[in-house]
Amino acid sequence: MQDLNMPSIFSVSETETDPIVRLVVALSARLTRARDLEVVPAIVDALDEIAEATRADACQLVEFSQSGAVAEIYRSAKHDNAPVSSDDGAGLDEWITDRLAGGETVSTTLPDECLLGVPAFAGGQVIGALVIHVGPARGSSQAWPQPLVDRVQLLAEILGAALQGRRHESALRSSVAVIQELNARLRADNVYLKEEIKSYHDFDDIVGESAPLRVALTRVGLVAPTNSSVLLIGPTGTGKELFARALHERSRRHARPLVRVNCAALPPTLVESELFGHEKGAFTGAVGVRQGRFELADGGTIFLDEIGDLSLDVQVKFLRVLQEGEFERVGSSRTQRVDVRVIAATHQDLEAAVAEGRFRSDLYYRLNVYPIRLPSLKERADDIPRLVWFFINRHQRELSRRITEVPPSVMQALQQHSWPGNVRELENVVERAMIASSGNVLQLDDSLAVTKLPTAEADGGSLDAVQRLHIESILEGCGWRINGANNAAERLGIHPNTLRFRMKKLGVRRPTA
Numbered sequence: 314m315q316d317l318n319m320p321s322i323f324s325v326s327e328t329e330t331d332p333i334v335r336l337v338v339a340l341s342a343r344l345t346r347a348r349d350l351e352v353v354p355a356i357v358d359a360l361d362e363i364a365e366a367t368r369a370d371a372c373q374l375v376e377f378s379q380s381g382a383v384a385e386i387y388r389s390a391k392h393d394n395a396p397v398s399s400d401d402g403a404g405l406d407e408w409i410t411d412r413l414a415g416g417e418t419v420s421t422t423l424p425d426e427c428l429l430g431v432p433a434f435a436g437g438q439v440i441g442a443l444v445i446h447v448g449p450a451r452g453s454s455q456a457w458p459q460p461l462v463d464r465v466q467l468l469a470e471i472l473g474a475a476l477q478g479r480r481h482e483s484a485l486r487s488s489v490a491v492i493q494e495l496n497a498r499l500r501a502d503n504v505y506l507k508e509e510i511k512s513y514h515d516f517d518d519i520v521g522e523s524a525p526l527r528v529a530l531t532r533v534g535l536v537a538p539t540n541s542s543v544l545l546i547g548p549t550g551t552g553k554e555l556f557a558r559a560l561h562e563r564s565r566r567h568a569r570p571l572v573r574v575n576c577a578a579l580p581p582t583l584v585e586s587e588l589f590g591h592e593k594g595a596f597t598g599a600v601g602v603r604q605g606r607f608e609l610a611d612g613g614t615i616f617l618d619e620i621g622d623l624s625l626d627v628q629v630k631f632l633r634v635l636q637e638g639e640f641e642r643v644g645s646s647r648t649q650r651v652d653v654r655v656i657a658a659t660h661q662d663l664e665a666a667v668a669e670g671r672f673r674s675d676l677y678y679r680l681n682v683y684p685i686r687l688p689s690l691k692e693r694a695d696d697i698p699r700l701v702w703f704f705i706n707r708h709q710r711e712l713s714r715r716i717t718e719v720p721p722s723v724m725q726a727l728q729q730h731s732w733p734g735n736v737r738e739l740e741n742v743v744e745r746a747m748i749a750s751s752g753n754v755l756q757l758d759d760s761l762a763v764t765k766l767p768t769a770e771a772d773g774g775s776l777d778a779v780q781r782l783h784i785e786s787i788l789e790g791c792g793w794r795i796n797g798a799n800n801a802a803e804r805l806g807i808h809p810n811t812l813r814f815r816m817k818k819l820g821v822r823r824p825t826a
Contacts, residue, residue, distance in 0.1 A: 343355060345475075360374060368447075371388070372388070373388050383410055383414075409444075413444075418430065422456065427448070430444040440476050441473050441476050443469035533559050537559070537562075538565065542679065543560060543656045544659070546659060546660075546684055547686060554573065557656045566612065570610060581624055586643050595643045595645070608649065612652055616657075621672060632679060634651070689732070701719060705747065705755070708747055718754045723756070726805075742757070
């Protein structure tokens with residue numbers, strides 16, 4: 314209990330409120346620095362100091378919710394000496410908290426209860442209220458001194474600011490937690506989706522889901538994690554380099570380089586130098602030491618495209634690298650050692666080349682540890698629509714085109730074409746068609762119109778006859794309209810002038826009535 318002989322709180326002069334002013338300054342600095350978890354203990358300590366400075370028996374800080382209801386009540390350690398009580402231990406009647414929540418100052422100077430409550434505003438709303446109690450033994454019927462009320466108002470605003478800061482930090486922490494949870498979920502979804510994509514494709518640019526392609530991709534998934542040599546077999550333009558990249562990306566060597574060598578593009582006199590490197594002065598033009606492709610691929614993968622074009626003497630040295638991981642640079646007798654995985658590719662029949670003596674049998678069997686056959690495009694007709702849209706999207710920006718429609722006749726023509734150049738030829742045809750298309754509908758140029766395969770109904774006829782029958786059929790279905798809505802040129806995927814040229818060349822005429 315406080316000393317009853319102390320001067321009454323109701324008799325303090327304005328000069329005697331100076332200690333409260335000093336407390337205002339101290340609490341402002343202290344509570345401003347308090348972090349979220351430190352705010353409540355700091356408030357409790359502040360309430361003790363306020364009770365001491367104002368000569369009150371106890372202090373409370375009431376926190377209001379957004380709706381104005383009492384959310385929390387913080388009490389000083391001296392609150393046990395408070396002269397009033399209620400069922401919830403707050404010592405505040407509902408009419409008092411309602412008035413405080415409404416922004417009113419509440420004061421009572423009754424014989425059995427002396428109380429001063431001032432609201433604390435933050436952001437234009439009442440966030441809380443500071444309430445001080447004086448026991449009846451030191452109570453008075455006099456009004457609360459205005460200097461004291463003003464100082465208590467300042468203290469209330471400081472405590473209210475601390476509550477507001479705590480709310481902001483709590484909201485921010487909750488937001489950060491939600492964002493982190495969403496990010497974690499997105500990362501998990503991203504990993505899952507990537508794995509789903511890889512289970513079909515293994516690489517972003519391998520497009521399609523046809524049965525022959527899936528067989529090849531399944532074999533890629535099986536052998537990729539190993540160090541076994543792989544031989545990719547398939548016609549030119551089937552995407553052997555994409556498969557090589559898919560193998561490398563899914564291998565344990567993916568952090569190291571994938572080095573590509575097109576054996577068919579290298580002059581015979583430079584193949585050995587390109588593969589194994591050379592020393593300065595090894596031959597005319599060798600002005601310095603140069604690392605070969607095998608050295609560059611050390612720890613990674615080397616992709617040897619068109620391996621069937623290697624000369625027999627280079628094949629011997631290449632076999633040594635495969636067997637022992639050793640070679641010498643051109644012009645050097647010092648042995649170099651490398652750790653390289655080999656992926657080879659060819660469009661040739663290497664078994665026939667071995668039989669003819671053009672390819673070493675021991676090298677063939679060393680390369681052919683795990684062969685993967687890449688299907689030609691005519692075996693993947695079901696994949697052509699996906700590939701067409703893939704190439705359209707790839708070239709839209711660079712060609713300044715906005716293709717949104719591919720007529721069924723165009724897609725049918727593309728699916729019926731023989732495609733000797735496979736996927737690479739299809740991409741070129743789609744790019745040419747985009748250049749020829751001025752609108753948003755893809756139109757084939759005349760270069761593909763003469764290479765469509767005959768339909769089953771016209772099998773055995775000449776190519777001109779097949780084209781003539783096809784054009785006549787489309788024209789009849791369109792009422793012989795070359796221009797306008799639902800015209801034949803649009804259904805054929807060519808320009809109206811191109812259609813007129815083809816009709817004239819093939820002798821297509823509208824029958825007379």
